[in-house]
Amino acid sequence: MTRAMPVLTVLGAIFALWYLAAIWMNATWVYDQAQRAGTTVTLAQVIPQTMAQARPLLPPPHQVAAELWKGVTAQAITSKRSLVYHGYVTFRGTMMGFALGIVLGVALAMAIVRFRVMELSVMPWAIISQTIPIVALAPMILTVSNQIGIDNREVPKAIISAYLSFFPVLVSMVKGLRSPDHMQLDLLSTYGASDGQTFRKLRLPASLPYFFASLKVAIAAALIGTIVGELPTGAIEGLGARMLIGSQFGEPLIMWAALFAAAILAGGLILIVGLIERMAQARMGVPA
Template sequence: MKTVTPVLTVLGIIFVVWYAATIWLNAQWVYDQAERAGTTVSFAEMVPQTMDQERPLLPPPHQVAGELWDGVAGQAVTSKRSLVYHGFKTLQATLLGFGMGIVLGVGLAVAIVYSRTMEKSVMPWAIISQTIPIVALAPMIIVLSDKAGIDGKMIPKAIIAAYLSFFPVLVGMIKGLRSPDAMQLDLLSTYNASGAQNFWKLRLPASMPYFFASLKVAIAAALVGAIVGELPSGATEGLGARMLVGSQFGRPLDMWAALFGAAILAGALILIVGALERFAKRQMGGAA
């Protein structure tokens, strides 16, 4: 209960602000309509008319919720109007990119921790890679992967997702693999442990808390990457495409529904990663 109350309070404040903004932003359209019809509307008459416009500047929460519900439950899941269908396409690219990002991030981290040359040569590039705006890079990745003969829209989206998600994993794992202190390394030396034993028995398990912390950032980044990857390609599938089409064809409700669909998806993914983390922590005897 103690956690629910503050959450509900914040939610309540958001709703109040949102409804107020809805009235304020959508009022102009109501007044314009009235002027064109040669009538006048009072404030009390105007307010209801801001709540169910077809193309509102800002749709009120209940309208977004209705559209979201219609998109999720109101359509066959194979329909192109179904948010489940589009969400699934985005989810596929997200998870594939997330997986690629983990492999790349962990692989590079191991190489960097064990090789000074790799640290000197790769680390600066890894940092620079994250300073390039992904919206600039995404179209190039899509064009290049098309030229490279990669079929389908999923792979380039996954590459963009991986591009964003490998970095937090890389940084987290470097820190994690280096977390054992000198004493713990000395202890293994006294056992004559090999490099491989050093890695599997000490460095890797010691890095797990850092790994899971970075996964939470990485999964969100992968989703953003997948959605951005759906924007420039004239893509017809995915939540990103849904948002783009909504904005281009003046269907703000579609846009808002897709936006909230993406937010819900992100929340669910982070919850799943959090559950995995708790499971792993229990397996590794974590203190409460």
């Protein structure tokens, strides 16, 4: 309880500020309407009107919650208007990118730790690759994969998402695979262990805590990548596409509902990865 109190207080303050901001930002529209109608409105009349506009500048929390609820429950979850459906599309893209990113990150890390030439030539470019804003590449990835015969819109999304998520895995795994100290390596060499045995029995187990720690960062990055990938690639489904549609058709409520659906998805994914991390740690005997 002592830990929850401050968080709840801050959350409460955020909601209060949000309501105040909503009244302040949406009031302009109410005053404009009143002026056009030739009437005057008092502040007491303005406030209720700022709470229930169809196209508010800033929708108050209960309107967003209502839209979110409508998006989840008002139709079958396979419907094109259902947020569950769009959320699932984004989730699938995220998972594909996440898996691809993990495989790529681990494979590169293994090669970098094993071969010095890989470290010297690939590592600097891996760092540079992350300073390149991926969104610039996103439309290109779509065009190229389209032209070489991949009609599936999932593939470019997964590539973008993997591009963002492989890096944290790579960096942590390089660190983790190098974490055994000299004593341990020396011990294995006195046993006459081969390179493969050293890798399997020492380096790989030693790297696992680093691996799981990097997964949390990687899953968040994968989700950002998927959503960004849904924006310019002309995707018609997924939470990113919902945001784009809300923006283009001037429907702020759709935009906000998609935004919060994405936030909930992110929270859930991070929670699950955290659980897996804790389970793995428990199995490996790390004190909680």
